[in-house]
Amino acid sequence: MFTGIIESLGKIEQLEKEGGNLHISVKSDITSALKIDQSVAHNGVCLTVVSIKDQVYTVTAIEETLEKTSLRTLTTRDKVNLERAMILGSRLDGHIVQGHVDQTAKCINITEKDGSWFFTFEYDPDLNNVTIEKGSITVDGVSLTVVNSNKNSFSVAIIPYTYEHTRFGGYKIGSLVNLEFDVIGKYVARMLELRQ
Structure with missing residues (x-):
């Protein structure tokens, strides 16, 4: 779950296709606070962190996600809105956001x-x-x-x-x-x- 309050703008460092999947590598000032398996919303799309190296982390979008969202149009150097999952018990400054794009x-x-x-x-x-x-x-x-x-x-x-x-x-x-x-x-x- 998310709140819709953007924490940071990330920059796309690399895009790598593998079958129907797209591995998206992002450079961000929140990378050092991330862990593998953590959920992060990218332009509103909830994706799981699969690797971290220095200030760059990687997430993977499956084919269905690419078909239904604007992530399919990403190019290197594009900026993306980033938000980590909300912490239960914290103030909800935005509204309840699932990270599931309609x-x-x-x-x-x-x-x-x-x-x-x-x-x-x-x-x-x-x-x-x-x-x-x-x-x-x-x-x-x-x-x-x-x-x-x-x-x-x-x-x-x-x-x-x-x-x-x-x-x-x-x-x-x-x-x-x-x-x-x-x-x-x-x-x-x-x-x-x-x-x-």
Whole structure:
């Protein structure tokens, strides 16, 4: 489990394909605190640390993960949002995040206003995921509040700190991001679906 509060930006050092798997090596200032078998969210995707060497650690994404997330588009030197698993009993500053990406979305608009930024993302509504106004959404692992909720799009407001300390500062129109919808909302939507 995660909170959606990004700890660090990592840099992709190496990508190595092996069958359907992709080994992702990341250089990060949190590497020294990691252990093998530990879970770390990478742009919102929970992956297991399989090796550590100096300031670089490696995780492996399986084929299904690559198909369902934006990790398939990674290149060396890309930055990734990183968060270690939450500690039970700690303050929950974001919202409950599982690290299980529901689908990807495309950035369709970026507007700067009064020192903050508004990003709008569009996603495929056929997967039956929904947002609600003032509800929670996770974009590339970042816990955010939804504004302008529509059937297949939503916006989020980004403060300067988040813009500078996460991948948001590098997004452009067309950028592909990972979405994890609010877990409570997903259960409610599923229960309503089963009633029909």
